[in-house]
Amino acid sequence: MDIKKYFDDITKEFIEELTKVKTYEELSVVRIKYLSKKGVVPMLMLKIKEVSDKKSFGEAYNKIKNFVELTLNEKQKVYETEKLKQELEKEKIDISLPGSSLKRGMMNPYYKIIREIEDIFVGMGYQVEDGPEVENDKFNFELLNIPSDHPARDMQDSLYIDSNILLRTHTSPVQARVMQKAKGKPIKVICPGKVYRRDDDDMTHSHQFGQVEGLVIDKNINMANLKATLELFIKSMFGEKREIRLRSSYFPFTEPSVEVDISCINCGGKGCSMCKNTGWIEILGAGMVNPKVLTMNGYDADEYSGFAFGIGIERVAMLRYGIDDIRRIYQNDIRFLSNFNKICED
Numbered sequence: 375m376d377i378k379k380y381f382d383d384i385t386k387e388f389i390e391e392l393t394k395v396k397t398y399e400e401l402s403v404v405r406i407k408y409l410s411k412k413g414v415v416p417m418l419m420l421k422i423k424e425v426s427d428k429k430s431f432g433e434a435y436n437k438i439k440n441f442v443e444l445t446l447n448e449k450q451k452v453y454e455t456e457k458l459k460q461e462l463e464k465e466k467i468d469i470s471l472p473g474s475s476l477k478r479g480m481m482n483p484y485y486k487i488i489r490e491i492e493d494i495f496v497g498m499g500y501q502v503e504d505g506p507e508v509e510n511d512k513f514n515f516e517l518l519n520i521p522s523d524h525p526a527r528d529m530q531d532s533l534y535i536d537s538n539i540l541l542r543t544h545t546s547p548v549q550a551r552v553m554q555k556a557k558g559k560p561i562k563v564i565c566p567g568k569v570y571r572r573d574d575d576d577m578t579h580s581h582q583f584g585q586v587e588g589l590v591i592d593k594n595i596n597m598a599n600l601k602a603t604l605e606l607f608i609k610s611m612f613g614e615k616r617e618i619r620l621r622s623s624y625f626p627f628t629e630p631s632v633e634v635d636i637s638c639i640n641c642g643g644k645g646c647s648m649c650k651n652t653g654w655i656e657i658l659g660a661g662m663v664n665p666k667v668l669t670m671n672g673y674d675a676d677e678y679s680g681f682a683f684g685i686g687i688e689r690v691a692m693l694r695y696g697i698d699d700i701r702r703i704y705q706n707d708i709r710f711l712s713n714f715n716k717i718c719e720d
């Protein structure tokens with residue numbers, strides 16, 4: 375066998391095929407044909423059996439193998455450089471094109487109104503406190519003069535975790551917590567937070583909503599202080615012209631107690647579905663701290679007196695921003711969120 379001629383023929387054939395190659399993919403086909411495990415070059419090795427001069431065969435084999443590998447690699451490099459160039463061309467940034475603007479997020483009205491409420495009360499010298507949402511029976515009821523057999527529990531018998539622990543039904547438990555922490559000293563705090571009730575959802579009610587509790591305790595605090603505070607809050611929040619009305623009410627932890635309504639933002643007081651045709655929307659409950667509650671929580675009720683209030687956060691947001699349905703506040707509809715901050719001060 376003439377090894378030289380045999381290998382020269384294969385080399386010629388390889389060069390001819392390579393000249394026909396036009397793309398990277400076609401080059402890969404030639405590479406597979408010549409260099410894969412059962413490709414032309416590795417299979418040449420089998421011929422070694424047929425020759426006597428194995429040394430010369432080995433040298434010739436290495437020569438053709440190196441040539442094929444080198445030539446293919448060089449050609450591959452050319453294609454890769456070309457491909458990279460094309461990709462870079464495609465990725466060129468046109469700085470004259472208009473940029474894509476980032477969408478600005480909006481604060482949910484629930485949190486926006488909390489800030490507004492806090493601003494007003496902090497301006498009146500109040501401190502902002504926090505309390506747990508998961509409460510025990512003692513703080514949610516007992517220490518607020520609502521013993522286990524009290525009928526006022528029925529309205530708030532709500533979401534229990536066990537017989538003693540429940541999701542707080544109002545923010546009033548922080549009254550007891552703050553009083554116990556203050557150990558008989560004067561108090562002036564508000565506490566915003568979430569509360570939970572087994573309530574049916576409608577335009578003005580939700581099973582989960584927010585309240586801002588307020589508590590002031592000192593010597594000589596009276597009902598006139600409470601009324602003036604609430605009036606100042608409501609006028610700061612809704613403007614001088616907004617009408618309010620105080621109705622006598624009942625809470626076991628305040629005596630006397632009131633509920634405060636504000637004229638309906640939707641109908642201006644004429645009556646509509648939002649205010650259930652009454653012309654008024656209730657936004658808070660309040661009263662003078664019951665002396666029993668003062669005593670239970672470490673205060674001398676002969677020396678100290680106080681007032682407390684519990685404001686419905688969403689109700690304030692609805693009136694302030696003109697929101698017709700409380701459920702919109704929880705739905706996270708961007709169209710609603712980007713419109714809500716209409717200020718209602720007529």
Ligand code: FA5
Pocket residue numbers: 543544545546571573578579580581582583584585588625628631656657658659660661682683684685686687688689700
């Ligand atoms: C209370 O929760 C008392 N703890 C308030 C209080 C505090 C009275 C301190 C005296 C002293 P009431 O259940 O009325 O009260 O709720 C207070 C306010 O929360 C209501 O005026 C209303 O604005 C809001 N509210 C009550 N229930 C709901 C509900 N289901 N959805 C949305 N807001 C509600």
